[in-house]
Amino acid sequence: MTQLKNFILLTRFILKVRAVNREKGKYHRLVKKVAEKEFSYLHEIHDGSVDRLYFLKIQWYMVTNLYLGELIAGLRPQKLTNNEKNTLIYLGALMAITDLMIDDLKVKPERITVLLKGNYDTSENPSAFEQVFVLFHQKLIANIDKEKAAYIQDFSLREPQLDSKTQMHEELTEFEVHEITRKKGGTAILLTTSLLFDITERNQEAFYHLGAFIQYMNDSQDIFKDAHAGITTFISFCNNFDEVNARLKQEFDQTTALFLQTDFPRKSLYELLFNLNALYTAMLYKNKEFSRKHSNTIDIDNLRSIDRSRFNVQMFSVKSLLFCVPRILTYAIPKAHNNDKDAQRN
Numbered sequence: 001m002t003q004l005k006n007f008i009l010l011t012r013f014i015l016k017v018r019a020v021n022r023e024k025g026k027y028h029r030l031v032k033k034v035a036e037k038e039f040s041y042l043h044e045i046h047d048g049s050v051d052r053l054y055f056l057k058i059q060w061y062m063v064t065n066l067y068l069g070e071l072i073a074g075l076r077p078q079k080l081t082n083n084e085k086n087t088l089i090y091l092g093a094l095m096a097i098t099d100l101m102i103d104d105l106k107v108k109p110e111r112i113t114v115l116l117k118g119n120y121d122t123s124e125n126p127s128a129f130e131q132v133f134v135l136f137h138q139k140l141i142a143n144i145d146k147e148k149a150a151y152i153q154d155f156s157l158r159e160p161q162l163d164s165k166t167q168m169h170e171e172l173t174e175f176e177v178h179e180i181t182r183k184k185g186g187t188a189i190l191l192t193t194s195l196l197f198d199i200t201e202r203n204q205e206a207f208y209h210l211g212a213f214i215q216y217m218n219d220s221q222d223i224f225k226d227a228h229a230g231i232t233t234f235i236s237f238c239n240n241f242d243e244v245n246a247r248l249k250q251e252f253d254q255t256t257a258l259f260l261q262t263d264f265p266r267k268s269l270y271e272l273l274f275n276l277n278a279l280y281t282a283m284l285y286k287n288k289e290f291s292r293k294h295s296n297t298i299d300i301d302n303l304r305s306i307d308r309s310r311f312n313v314q315m316f317s318v319k320s321l322l323f324c325v326p327r328i329l330t331y332a333i334p335k336a337h338n339n340d341k342d343a344q345r346n
Contacts, residue, residue: 006329009271013278013328018316020067031062034089038139042132054104054129058096065092065192068214072189072207073196074271075264080196083143087195090140091152095188097133098161103229105129116158144195151194158191160184174237181234182208185215206258213251213276217283220244223290224311227303238298241291245284252280253334260333270333277331278324282315285323289313 019025032039039055069088073080080088098116101107105127115133126134141149151157160183172180189211190199197203219226219233226233238244255276259269293310314320 002332003329006274006331009274010278010325010328013275016067016070020063021315027063027066028059030085031059031066031089034086035062035093035136038093038132038135041135042128054100057100058093061096061099062089062092065089065095068189069192069196071272071275072193072210075268076197084195087140087143088192090136090143091191091195093136094133094140095161095191097129097136098158101129101133102161103231116153148194151199152191157187160187172232174234177232177234177237181215181219182212185211185213185218187211189214203262203264206255206262209251209255209258210276213248213255216248216251217279220248220283220287223298224303224308227300235298236300240296240298241287241294242296244298245287248280248283252276256333273333274328274331278328281324281327282320284327285315285320286313288323 020027022028042055066085066088069084070080073084098112101112102109107127107130111130115130115137140152144152160180186208189207190204193199193203193207199207216234219235222233223235226235234247235244238247256273259273262269290311290313
């Protein structure tokens, strides 16, 4: 019975992931439709600083945040409304633009701080990106209630994104990098989930660790890009891909344990954790391929001198499916976690 349930969930998962990855998939079509005016305006005021890749990154963040929102919204009885989908898209755009201003456009943190607080003075000759940030920010705030708006505008939740610029400094310690990684990923998911749930003391920790886990997976996937950009991530302190996988397992297990301590329905929790395990398994396959191509050795300096193609991994090949599908179909919540939950109920 479990394998049949897992087969149905896996089928849904594959269809959604393919739609997310395809530029003409339903997620991308919806994002373009919702943000049509903003994208159009960005093209109109183009000042020569907006690379086409920047547009693609914004669109990718919007799609990803919508997908994650859908995934997490499965914990509640009601489906996402069209308005909630729109707000997830707007928030994804704001996250992308903030990242681009920090990492690529080198905008001063003080200027971004003013933007994030929502009281930007347009008389300061704003750039194209800053103007579009304001547009998306206004759209988001206008589409949510005052309580959610206050949470979104809480600067303490936005600060880690600004602090991530310190990852450009090579003198960071391993402890500091882990702190930045957790805060950046954790607060990003808290912002997303605040649009869908009342953030309570009990579910906040679970959501926070979910964000951290996703950030660790993103850093694992972006090893080549980060190495070339001079960004220090937890990967910088790993000697091989076995150590990377050990960290991912630790984060996944901790996230699982925390969610099973919440009051969300068991059936909904299972589906969320199943999908997280599927994403995690796909990352393990990528790391397996990275390890094979690089003799299971991580040398950041060497990575900067090799071709990007050595980090291309085909995810829907026969080889990848043979690795991933059995691991995903046999997923079950570990007995230790089941026992913990039973003990709490008694």
